[in-house]
Amino acid sequence: xxxxxxxxxxxxxxxxxxxxxxxxxxxxxxxxxxxxxxxxxxxxxxxxxxxxxxxxxxxxxxxxxxxxxxxxxxxxxxxxxxxxxxxxxxxxxxxxxxxxxxxxxxxxxxxxxxxxxxxxxxxxxxxxxxxxxxxxxxxxxxxxxxxxxxxxxxxxxxxxxxxxxxxxxxxxxxxxxxxxxxxxxxxxxxxxxxxxxxxxxxxxxxxxxxxxxxxxxxxxxxxxxxxxxxxxxxxxxxxxxxxxxxxxxxxxxxxxxxxxxxxxxxxxxxxxxxxxxxxxxxxxxxxxxxxxxxxxxxxxxxxxxxxxxxxxxxxxxxxxxxxxxxxxxxxxxxxxxxxxxxxxxxxxxxxxxxxxxxxxxxxxxxxxxxxxxxxxx
Numbered sequence: 001x002x003x004x005x006x007x008x009x010x011x012x013x014x015x016x017x018x019x020x021x022x023x024x025x026x027x028x029x030x031x032x033x034x035x036x037x038x039x040x041x042x043x044x045x046x047x048x049x050x051x052x053x054x055x056x057x058x059x060x061x062x063x064x065x066x067x068x069x070x071x072x073x074x075x076x077x078x079x080x081x082x083x084x085x086x087x088x089x090x091x092x093x094x095x096x097x098x099x100x101x102x103x104x105x106x107x108x109x110x111x112x113x114x115x116x117x118x119x120x121x122x123x124x125x126x127x128x129x130x131x132x133x134x135x136x137x138x139x140x141x142x143x144x145x146x147x148x149x150x151x152x153x154x155x156x157x158x159x160x161x162x163x164x165x166x167x168x169x170x171x172x173x174x175x176x177x178x179x180x181x182x183x184x185x186x187x188x189x190x191x192x193x194x195x196x197x198x199x200x201x202x203x204x205x206x207x208x209x210x211x212x213x214x215x216x217x218x219x220x221x222x223x224x225x226x227x228x229x230x231x232x233x234x235x236x237x238x239x240x241x242x243x244x245x246x247x248x249x250x251x252x253x254x255x256x257x258x259x260x261x262x263x264x265x266x267x268x269x270x271x272x273x274x275x276x277x278x279x280x281x282x283x284x285x286x287x288x289x290x291x292x293x294x295x296x297x298x299x300x301x302x303x304x305x306x307x308x309x310x311x312x313x314x315x316x317x318x319x320x321x322x323x324x325x326x327x328x329x330x331x332x333x334x335x336x337x338x339x340x341x342x343x344x345x346x347x348x349x350x351x352x353x354x355x356x357x358x359x360x361x362x363x364x365x366x367x368x369x370x371x372x373x374x375x376x377x
Contacts, residue, residue, distance in 0.1 A: 037321055043374040045111040048076055050086035054118040055337050057085050060112070062365060063126035063153045064104045066358045067317035071151070072124055072243025073376050074320055074353060079333060082346040090126075091373055101371040104361060105362050106159070110135040121167055124315060126153035127172070130161050133169045145305025147336035148189055151315030151329070155186035155249035156194035171239065180302060189299045190311040191237075191245045198236040198291050199253040204277055205269045206230040206314065207254045208324065211247040211260065217311065219248055219331045220297070222344030228324035229254075229271040230314040230373050237313075244298055250329070251293035251313070253277040254285040265318055265357040294328060296335075310336055318357035323347060354360060 021080040034101035050056075053200075058172060059076050061068035069091055076087035090111040094102045098110070112134045117123060121141055142148065150157070156172035168174065169181035171191045174180075186193035199206065208228025210220060241247065255275040280286045294312040310332040312325075319325045326347040334341040 007235050009375070012029060022193070038219030042372070044089050044093060044099055045088055045114075046073065046076070046373060046376060047078035047088045048086065048088065049078055051084040054084050055339075056117060057087045057120045057122060057333065058089060058114045058118040059124070059126050060090045060109060061090060061197070062103060062109050063124060064316070065126065065360055066152050069123035069358050069371070070150070071100050071315060071320055074124070074317070075122070078326065078330060078347055078349070081101050082348065083330065083334070084272065086186035090114070095136060100374050101373060102366050104366060107131065109134060111165055115141040118276055120333060121146070122151065122333070123154040123156035123157055124151040127159035128157060132166060133214070135170070138358045141258055142189060142307070143301050145307035148299070148309045149329070149332055150186070150190040150309065150311040152207040152313055153190050155190055155235070155311065155313065157322060158185055187242065188301070190309055191241045191243075191295060191297045191312070195238065196236040198234040198251075198286055199277065202267045202278065203256050203260060203269075204233055205254045205256070205273060206232070206234045207252040208249040208293060209290065211250050211292065212351055214246070214248040217248055218341040219294075219328060219335050221331055221341050223324045223327055228328060229318040229322045230293070230315060230316070231269045232264045232316040232319050234293060235313040237291055241292060241295060243296070246296050246297065247292035247295045249292065249294035252290060256266065265355060267271045267357065272323060286361040308336065316358050318358060320349070320355065321353075
């Protein structure tokens with residue numbers, strides 16, 4: 001009888017040990033997933049681990065023109081290495097070739113489940129139409145009222161053409177029965193959707209001027225008036241911006257002094273350009289009135305919690321050559337996280353940072369580039 005009980009005890013102990021071992025393996029897999037591996041597949045995102053207990057920022061890239069796949073890793077490294085934040089960068093990918101950046105594939109951004117534990121989302125998406133499970137992560141994050149930052153094309157992050165989709169109202173040009181969603185995610189959350197280029201794209205740049213009443217705002221700490229410069233140009237917005245939107249920076253449309261050069265990443269524009277455009281191709285003065293290029297506002301999805309957002313229509317990879325643009329984005333990250341904003345935040349970049357010009361790629365460009373996420377440093 002004693003032997004029978006011993007055998008039974010041994011059997012129970014073995015089963016419990018196997019169960020415990022299984023839990024340990026699950027924990028290891030979860031940890032690996034945070035580093036960008038999906039089961040046994042290639043790396044699909046990048047996580048830069050911050051200081052113990054640091055806030056977690058998820059940077060979501062996915063645009064076909066302004067090189068968010070270059071801009072977002074640079075911003076993540078600045079926020080991580082110089083400010084201690086944990087940063088995860090997500091990329092657009094074709095599910096047939098996971099682990100390879102494919103900005104012109106509009107239907108897949110793996111890793112959005114990280115938003116479940118994120119403290120801040122920075123979006124640099126353009127005209128995406130994501131599957132239900134991925135959109136649900138975004139929707140749940142926004143309903144929680146957590147802070148959001150939108151860069152450049154984030155004002156028109158989604159393009160959902162199917163009127164039967166659960167996410168049709170997120171589309172940039174939504175004008176359906178949900179009146180509060182008119183203009184989609186961009187208008188409701190960030191303050192504006194896609195309207196137009198306000199300057200002559202690739203020929204006229206944006207010079208940032210402090211908006212009246214924004215003097216002393218923490219997001220502008222360490223940024224001299226006029227020091228923000230973005231070759232990506234000024235976006236047109238409807239004035240006034242909605243709700244409690246507060247413009248921080250206005251964008252002067254600046255004429256290019258040198259000749260146009262399509263082989264130059266800045267197309268001949270320079271931060272030393274000073275001539276303000278007084279008449280555009282339509283015979284109008286694009287600097288009367290000046291368009292906001294950075295603002296803050298609160299947002300609240302129907303049925304969700306109140307949150308706050310920062311939007312800038314700058315942010316292209318080439319815009320990040322400008323110290324003022326970088327510092328504004330870093331300052332806004334602190335402000336959105338309700339942390340004290342440094343008086344002059346460190347925003348140094350590597351000497352070898354050579355961003356690609358903004359342009360729409362031709363078919364086959366990304367297949368030829370074959371940019372692997374595991375190779376992004």
